[in-house]
Amino acid sequence: MIELNPDIVRAVIERAREFQAKDSVVFPDEQTVPSDDAEWAMQVVAGHDEDTVLEEGRTLVDDLEPDQQVTLMALMWVGRGDFAPEQWEEALEQGRDLYADNTADVLFSTPMVSDYLEEGLAALGYQEE
Numbered sequence: 001m002i003e004l005n006p007d008i009v010r011a012v013i014e015r016a017r018e019f020q021a022k023d024s025v026v027f028p029d030e031q032t033v034p035s036d037d038a039e040w041a042m043q044v045v046a047g048h049d050e051d052t053v054l055e056e057g058r059t060l061v062d063d064l065e066p067d068q069q070v071t072l073m074a075l076m077w078v079g080r081g082d083f084a085p086e087q088w089e090e091a092l093e094q095g096r097d098l099y100a101d102n103t104a105d106v107l108f109s110t111p112m113v114s115d116y117l118e119e120g121l122a123a124l125g126y127q128e129e
Helices: 006-020 037-045 052-062 066-080 085-098 103-108 113-123
Strands: none
Touching: 006 052, 006 066, 006 103, 006 113, 052 103, 066 085, 066 103, 066 113
């Protein structure tokens, strides 16, 4: 069981999908430093500081407790296939180890994050109602 309301996850999914659908959002061809999610995130969200959809998404994520933000990252990783559903505790542990205060930017700068979050919820048994 995840310790985050699935409806909050779905709200993040909606904002991410809406933000990433904009023509002005560009994903670099390659992540310049594979282990540096913060740098990658800054490349994607640069120039969007006044984007209301991004700000709404950031607020949704930033208002969550750190453990809930870790849960979002772990859901993304499960949905992306980095962890199997039965490795949920390992995904959470990695999220705790890598936690930083830029979770929203990392999520919103991840291509297909809305699909990954949906797949993560489904893999853990949370079907949309």
